[in-house]
Structures are given as structure tokens and as C-alpha cells.
Amino acid sequence: MFGVTRNAAGVLVGESVASGLMPEQPSPLRAPAGGGALIEARDLRKSFGDFVAVDGISFSIERGEVFGFLGPNGAGKTSTMRMVACASPPTGGVLRVLDMDAATEGPAIRARLGVVPQEDNLDTELSVLDNLLVYGRYFGLERGLLRRRAEELLAFAQLTDRARDRVDPLSGGMKRRLTIARALINQPDVVLLDEPTTGLDPQARHALWERLYALKRDGVTLVITTHYMDEAEQLCDRLVVMDGGCIVDEGSPRQLIERHVRREVVELRFLVEADKAAAAVLVESLSDHVEVLADRLLLAADDGDATAAAVHAAGVRADAVLVRRASLEDVFLRLTGRTLED
Amino acid sequence: MAAPAALAAPMRVVEHEWLMTRRLWQGVVFSMFVSPLLMLGAMGLGLGGLVDDGAGVGGTSYLEFVAPGLLAATLVQAAVADSLWPIMAGTTWLRTFHAMVATPLRPRDVQRGLVLWQVMRSSAIASVFLVVAAVLGGISSPWGVLALPAAVLGAVACAAPVAAFAATRETDVSFSLLMRLGVTPVFFFSGVFFPVGELPDALERLIVLSPLFHAVELCRAAASGTASVALVGHVAVLGALLVAGLRWGERTFERRLGV
Amino acid sequence: MWRPGRLVERNALVARRSPALFLAGFAEPVLLLLSIGFGVGGLVEELEHRGSTVPYAEFVAPGLLVVAAMTATAMDVSFTFFIKLKYLKTYDAVMATPLGGRDVAVGELTWSLLRIAVYSTAFLLTMVAFGLVHSWWALGALPVALAVSFAFGGAGLAATTYMRSWVDFDKVWLVLIPQFLFSGVFFPLDRYPGWAATIVRCLPLHQGVEAARQLVLGQPTWAILGHVAYLAIMGAVGLRIASRRIDRLLAP
Numbered sequence: 001m002f003g004v005t006r007n008a009a010g011v012l013v014g015e016s017v018a019s020g021l022m023p024e025q026p027s028p029l030r031a032p033a034g035g036g037a038l039i040e041a042r043d044l045r046k047s048f049g050d051f052v053a054v055d056g057i058s059f060s061i062e063r064g065e066v067f068g069f070l071g072p073n074g075a076g077k078t079s080t081m082r083m084v085a086c087a088s089p090p091t092g093g094v095l096r097v098l099d100m101d102a103a104t105e106g107p108a109i110r111a112r113l114g115v116v117p118q119e120d121n122l123d124t125e126l127s128v129l130d131n132l133l134v135y136g137r138y139f140g141l142e143r144g145l146l147r148r149r150a151e152e153l154l155a156f157a158q159l160t161d162r163a164r165d166r167v168d169p170l171s172g173g174m175k176r177r178l179t180i181a182r183a184l185i186n187q188p189d190v191v192l193l194d195e196p197t198t199g200l201d202p203q204a205r206h207a208l209w210e211r212l213y214a215l216k217r218d219g220v221t222l223v224i225t226t227h228y229m230d231e232a233e234q235l236c237d238r239l240v241v242m243d244g245g246c247i248v249d250e251g252s253p254r255q256l257i258e259r260h261v262r263r264e265v266v267e268l269r270f271l272v273e274a275d276k277a278a279a280a281v282l283v284e285s286l287s288d289h290v291e292v293l294a295d296r297l298l299l300a301a302d303d304g305d306a307t308a309a310a311v312h313a314a315g316v317r318a319d320a321v322l323v324r325r326a327s328l329e330d331v332f333l334r335l336t337g338r339t340l341e342d
Numbered sequence: 343m344a345a346p347a348a349l350a351a352p353m354r355v356v357e358h359e360w361l362m363t364r365r366l367w368q369g370v371v372f373s374m375f376v377s378p379l380l381m382l383g384a385m386g387l388g389l390g391g392l393v394d395d396g397a398g399v400g401g402t403s404y405l406e407f408v409a410p411g412l413l414a415a416t417l418v419q420a421a422v423a424d425s426l427w428p429i430m431a432g433t434t435w436l437r438t439f440h441a442m443v444a445t446p447l448r449p450r451d452v453q454r455g456l457v458l459w460q461v462m463r464s465s466a467i468a469s470v471f472l473v474v475a476a477v478l479g480g481i482s483s484p485w486g487v488l489a490l491p492a493a494v495l496g497a498v499a500c501a502a503p504v505a506a507f508a509a510t511r512e513t514d515v516s517f518s519l520l521m522r523l524g525v526t527p528v529f530f531f532s533g534v535f536f537p538v539g540e541l542p543d544a545l546e547r548l549i550v551l552s553p554l555f556h557a558v559e560l561c562r563a564a565a566s567g568t569a570s571v572a573l574v575g576h577v578a579v580l581g582a583l584l585v586a587g588l589r590w591g592e593r594t595f596e597r598r599l600g601v
Numbered sequence: 602m603w604r605p606g607r608l609v610e611r612n613a614l615v616a617r618r619s620p621a622l623f624l625a626g627f628a629e630p631v632l633l634l635l636s637i638g639f640g641v642g643g644l645v646e647e648l649e650h651r652g653s654t655v656p657y658a659e660f661v662a663p664g665l666l667v668v669a670a671m672t673a674t675a676m677d678v679s680f681t682f683f684i685k686l687k688y689l690k691t692y693d694a695v696m697a698t699p700l701g702g703r704d705v706a707v708g709e710l711t712w713s714l715l716r717i718a719v720y721s722t723a724f725l726l727t728m729v730a731f732g733l734v735h736s737w738w739a740l741g742a743l744p745v746a747l748a749v750s751f752a753f754g755g756a757g758l759a760a761t762t763y764m765r766s767w768v769d770f771d772k773v774w775l776v777l778i779p780q781f782l783f784s785g786v787f788f789p790l791d792r793y794p795g796w797a798a799t800i801v802r803c804l805p806l807h808q809g810v811e812a813a814r815q816l817v818l819g820q821p822t823w824a825i826l827g828h829v830a831y832l833a834i835m836g837a838v839g840l841r842i843a844s845r846r847i848d849r850l851l852a853p
Contacts, residue, residue, distance in 0.1 A: 087851075107701060110698055122694070140699070
């Protein structure tokens with residue numbers, strides 16, 4: 001698995017580098033450090049007939065960072081990713097990836113990308129090992145080099161003993177590991193992951209995050225879409241919040257939280273609508289922002305415990321009281337009035 | 343009476359097949375109806391012209407020779423194909439048969455229902471074919487109507503064992519091979535297009551193993567109105583094959599679908 | 602790198618698994634040759650064709666060679682391609698690599714052409730073994746078979762990209778079977794009334810049958826170039842349409 005070790009020169013590098021999986025450079029990076037972002041979009045649009053999926057968004061992604069697109073289903077994240085992956089032509093605007101124009105230089109860009117789609121699309125007619133080999137051949141990699149890399153990647157994905165098996169019998173987690181290994185076969189500059197941990201159990205999620213950290217340490221730029229706020233908070237250096245095809249705000253997770261919500265949140269849960277309505281009136285003065293949800297009230301607070309005590313003192317008796325740290329979910333709620341799970 | 347009651351449950355399966363066909367008829371109308379008729383036209387009339395100019399076929403026109411043969415062959419091929427992939431769909435891909443046996447239907451009813459359905463389907467195709475063949479002049483005797491039950495017998499005699507076999511399979515890999523290396527040679531060498539007398543002696547002796555050969559002989563006899571003792575033998579062979587196929591199918595369906 | 606070649610490699614790898622099916626595809630045309638060519642041939646004996654008498658088996662064989670090419674390719678680019686496109690989703694991952702719609706179309710067609718090259722050569726050798734070939738011109742039947750494969754392959758790929766479900770597949774038979782029966786494979790066109798013969802002369806399979814028969818019987822005419830050109834154009838146009846459609850389907 002990806003860990004950290006020292007290479008021959010004693011420099012701290014990712015284990016993948018030491019094993020020869022990644023090029024012999026400590027992070028960061030492969031290409032010369034030039035000016036300009038790795039991926040740059042200006043007024044990017046995508047529409048399908050009358051339906052506008054992406055409505056004129058602009059963003060730039062720097063080399064070596066983990067960049068996230070956070071938003072609910074239908075926000076336009078996947079459509080944006082597909083345009084960046086040159087798997088879908090933009091309807092309008094400018095998109096430059098790796099200093100090439102996405103509209104005209106698709107094949108050249110794709111040669112430098114690694115793509116992990118939302119649903120595994122492994123070749124079920126081939127064995128596990130053949131999936132890696134054939135995919136590598138699509139990139140024009142030479143056979144000897146390809147074999148070596150494929151074996152290393154199988155080890156990384158912990159699938160060495162399944163090399164000759166067909167893909168169908170593998171578990172969901174194994175298939176996802178294979179898909180990620182496959183995305184690395186061409187040593188991409190950028191890896192695009194669309195909802196990487198959706199459908200995985202918590203253990204698999206954390207294992208996956210760990211691998212993504214390791215990739216980041218090796219200087220690979222990661223672009224992730226997710227609707228899980230914990231994933232966005234844990235992994236991303238910077239992110240962009242999307243809703244309805246537009247970018248609602250951008251920044252690092254911490255910046256977004258500081259910008260839009262207070263440090264903590266007091267959740268008051270009510271089983272009876274009338275109780276909730278009554279409480280809402282009472283707590284109005286105790287917080288500068290009260291969010292009314294279907295079954296809860298959320299009070300923004302710098303000191304949650306103090307606010308909770310004040311609520312109790314005001315005579316409010318909720319069915320459940322929870323004091324927690326503010327999260328990106330609260331940011332999203334503040335920005336759009338909806339939860340990420342809608 | 344016992345008979346209608348025994349058919350009640352299988353008839354529900356027939357109903358299901360009929361509903362499916364009604365929805366998807368466009369997908370099969372060409373291969374089921376139009377294609378055999380086109381073949382009749384091309385072989386009977388087009389090729390027939392050449393044959394009749396040449397050595398001919400012992401007194402009758404080539405059209406009269408080929409039409410009953412094509413009837414039997416088309417029904418057999420259609421019935422066999424229909425007893426392979428749809429069975430796989432029912433047992434493995436879509437598991438519709440499993441849904442059926444979750445009701446009061448038993449595996450045996452599913453199997454019988456499928457065979458009944460083949461009888462009806464084959465009869466429908468055969469009727470259309472016979473009418474067109476008669477209009478074109480390929481059926482010389484009023485006994486020709488017996489060609490319908492003869493051909494249907496041939497079809498289900500082949501369908502029953504094939505369906506029994508299909509129920510034992512987990513993948514359809516063997517199906518293409520069965521069609522290509524089993525059905526196709528039988529189709530071409532069972533006396534449909536040329537008399538079996540033209541075959542080399544060694545093969546001619548083996549031809550009795552082909553159920554299609556027996557069906558073709560029956561149909562041809564009916565269409566030309568000639569009877570002979572051999573007909574009893576042909577019916578017996580097909581009947582035995584049918585019964586054996588049904589018995590085998592009962593067991594394989596039970597094993598596959600039973601609780 | 603020649604990108605379509607990578608897809609051909611993939612198909613070859615998959616085919617290595619089931620050699621039986623690969624071989625079985627060869628059996629049918631041989632069976633047709635034996636049953637119709639020789640079996641029915643025993644009843645027809647000889648026929649007049651372009652001023653000379655030809656044994657029926659020799660008349661039928663070149664047509665069967667071409668039919669085999671048409672059918673084998675048609676199966677590749679309709680059923681197999683559709684299953685890969687819609688159910689196995691084989692090409693979804695491919696589109697994330699430097700390969701695009703055109704590479705997929707050209708790759709699949711190339712694979713089919715390679716298969717047909719093998720089958721056709723084997724069938725031609727079979728014809729020689731049965732004593733049905735008397736002219737070196739017969740070698741020209743191989744490129745004709747490839748041209749037929751190219752034509753039906755390109756057109757078939759394009760058609761398949763428009764299909765929604767397996768219900769549409771009966772239309773494949775609708776295109777193949779009438780041509781198989783009526784394009785002059787089994788009996789010459791002089792059996793038809795004038796208007797029917799004209800229609801048949803416009804059909805793609807007939808181009809291949811005519812060209813192949815002339816070559817195998819050792820009676821080539823310049824018309825062969827016209828027949829091959831027809832097939833080449835049909836294939837090229839189909840390929841162009843298929844490439845665009847694949848891009849639109851998989852990279853909308």
C-alpha cells in the first residue's frame with residue numbers, strides 16, 4: 001500500500017516512488033514548474049439540448065493540489081469532470097488542461113490523465129491482469145515496461161493473487177481498487193476521480209483516502225467530485241461548491257467554514273412541528289443565524305455549549321440536543337438553502 | 343376430466359409467453375414468418391427453375407419437393423432456437439422462471455407450458471407457410487393439411503430435449519456451438535434440399551438419426567398424398583424422442599427450479 | 602501509434618479464450634457448399650453462364666465465399682458490437698484514453714476484416730480441394746471478400762449505433778437474408794423478370810457475388826472495378842457515420 005519511505009538518496013518519498021512505480025522525483029512533480037495553472041476554465045458551459053448542466057463556471061487548479069467539486073447530485077460536477085477529462089466537448093467557454101485546449105487536443109490531453117469513473121467500467125471479457133495490460137496499450141505503452149508496471153500496480157491494489165481471474169467475481173471494493181490501479185497505468189499528471197468512495201463501506205473509504213494521500217505526496221494532482229462533506233474536508237486543499245450548474249463559492253474547507261458559518265452548531269431536534277415552531281421564536285435572539293429544517297433547528301454559535309445552556313435557560317425543551325463543529329454541510333446549507341443529500 | 347385440469351397450470355405459462363411475444367412481435371416477425379417464405383420462394387421457384395431444367399427430382403417439381411422439407415426444417419430450427427436462449431433467460435439472466443415457481447406453479451408446469459407454447463407457435467408458423475406454399479403450387483394433395491401436425495411433431499420432438507438440456511446450463515456458450523455444429527448440418531443434409539439418396543452411402547445410413555429427416559419424410563408424404571408403412575416408423579421415432587425429451591426435461595427443470 | 606490497432610489487440614486477447622467459436626464460424630459456408638453446391642448440384646448438373654457451361658457447384662461456390670464474408674462481418678458489427686456497446690460497456694473505459702470514436706469503429710472493423718481474411722482463405726482452399734477452381738484469377742476473390750466485409754462492416758457499425766434494443770435486430774436479418782437468397786448466389790439473374798434483375802444489380806451483396814464469380818471462373822471483366830468501388834464507398838461512408846455516432850453516444 002502507499003506509504004512513505006526513503007529512497008536511495010535518503011530523501012523522504014512515497015513508497016510508490018521508491019518501488020519504481022512513480023518517477024524518481026520527490027514531490028512535487030513531473031513537468032517543469034511553469035507559470036499558469038494546470039487546469040483552467042473560463043465561463044465553461046455544457047448543455048444537453050435545452051437542459052443546462054454547467055452554466056458558465058470558471059476555476060483554476062494548481063499543480064500538486066487536491067481539488068474538489070462539492071455539491072449534491074445534479075449540480076453539474078460529473079459534467080464538469082467529463083469536460084476536463086475530454087470525454088465530453090464543452091458547449092461554450094474556454095477549458096485548458098495541461099496547457100492544451102480541451103476542445104481540440106483531446107487525445108493528447110487524455111494521454112496524460114488518469115480517470116476513475118463513478119461506476120466501474122472494467123472489461124469483463126478480460127482477466128484482472130489483462131485489464132491493466134490492455135488499458136496500458138491504449139496509451140501506447142511499450143509491452144515490457146507495461147508488464148512491470150502492471151505487476152506493481154496489482155501489488156498496490158492487493159490483487160496479485162487474482163491476476164488471472166475474471167473481473168465479474170471480484171467484490172465491489174476490489175473492483176474499485178482495480179479501477180484506480182488502472183487509472184495509474186500511464187503515470188498520469190492528473191487523476192480525476194468521480195465520487196470515489198460512493199458505495200464503499202467505511203473501512204474501504206478510509207483505505208482509499210489513504211491511497212489518495214499517498215498519491216498527493218508523490219506530486220500527482222487530484223481532482224475529485226464528491227457529495228460527502230467529510231471526504232471534501234479530509235482530502236481537499238481547495239474546493240468549489242456547485243449547485244444547479246453554477247459555482248456558489250470556492251476556497252479551502254477551512255476558509256469556507258470561517259466565511260459562512262460560525263465555529264460550532266447546536267442542533268435541536270423536535271418530533272412535533274408545533275414545538276419546533278415555538279422554539280424557533282424563543283431562540284431567535286440566542287444566535288445570529290438559525291436554520292429551520294424539517295425536523296431540526298440549527299443554531300450557529302462560537303461556543304456551542306454556552307449557547308445550548310442558554311437555550312435550556314430560555315425554557316426550550318428539545319427531544320434531542322447536539323453540539324458539534326460546523327461542517328461543509330452547514331456551509332452548503334447556508335449558501336443554497338438545501339442540504340447536500342437532497 | 344383429468345386432461346384439461348392438468349393443462350390449466352401450464353396454460354398460464356403459455357399465457358405469459360403469448361403476452362411477451364405480443365409486446366415484442368416486431369423483433370421476430372421477420373425471422374419467424376417472412377424469412378421461411380422468402381426461402382420457399384428463392385429455393386422453390388428460383389433454384390427450382392434450374393433443377394427442373396436439369397435432372398429434376400423424380401417426377402415432381404422441385405417446388406413440390408422442397409416446400410414440405412422447408413416447412414419441417416424451419417419449424418425445427420425455430421423451435422430449437424426458442425428452446426435455448428429463452429430458457430437461459432428464464433433460468434439465469436432474468437430468472438423469470440424462478441418468479442413463476444414462487445407462485446403455485448411447479449417446475450413441471452413451467453416445462454410443460456413451454457412445450458405447449460412451442461406447439462402453438464409452430465402451428466401458427468406452419469399454417470401461414472402451408473397456405474403460401476399451396477398458393478404457389480407446392481402442395482399437390484389435400485392430405486397436405488396433415489403436414490401441419492407432422493411438422494409440429496418434429497418441432498416439439500426436437501424442442502423438448504433441447505429445452506431439457508438448456509435448463510442444465512449456466513452460460514450460453516454451448517448454445518452457439520449446438521446451433522452451428524448440430525442444427526445447421528442437420529438442416530442441410532436431412533433431405534430438405536436434395537433427396538438423401540444423393541448422399542454418400544455412409545452418411546445415408548446415419549440419416550435416420552436425424553429427427554428432421556423423419557419430419558421431412560412425413561411432411562412430404564402428406565403433401566404428395568402418398569402413404570406407406572415407413573410413415574409409422576417416422577411417427578414412432580419422433581414420438582419416442584418427444585416422450586424422452588419431456589421426461590428428461592421434467593427432471594432438469596425440477597433440479598434447476600425446485601426448492 | 603496506430604490507435605485502432607490497440608482495440609484489435611484487445612479483441613485478439615479475448616478471442617484466444619474461445620477458439621471453438623472462431624472455428625465454428627467456418628463450418629457453415631462449407632456445409633452450404635456441400636449441401637447446395639454438391640447435393641442440389643447433383644440435381645442441376647450444369648448450367649449456362651456467360652456463354653460457357655459450368656457445373657453447379659462451381660457456379661455456387663464463389664457466391665458462398667462472399668456470403669460467408671458478409672454474414673460473419675454482419676454478426677461482428679451488429680450483435681457483438683451492440684452487446685459491447687450497450688451491455689458490456691466495453692468502450693466506456695476506452696474513451697477515457699487517447700482513443701476516440703473513430704478508433705473504436707476502425708478497430709472493430711479491422712478485427713472483423715482479419716477474421717474474414719482467415720475464413721475466406723480457408724474457404725478458397727476448400728474450394729480448390731473440391732476441384733472447383735481452375736484459374737489463378739480466383740485469388741482475386743480474396744480481396745473481393747474483404748471488400749464485401751468492409752462494406753457490410755462499415756454500414757453495419759453505423760446501423761448498430763442507431764439501435765435501441767435487441768428488438769431492432771430482426772432488421773439485420775431483413776437486410777441479410779433477402780440478399781442471401783436473391784442476389785444471384787444460387788441461380789443466375791436471367792431467371793428474373795427485367796425489373797427484378799435491375800433491383801438485384803443494385804444490391805451490395807450482388808456486387809461481391811458478381812465480382813467473385815467472374816474471378817473464380819476465370820472470366821474477369823472491367824466491371825469488377827466498379828463493383829469493388831461500390832463496396833469501398835459503402836464501407837467508407839458507413840465508417841464515417843459510425844465514428845461520429847460513437848462519439849456522440851459515449852462522449853455526449
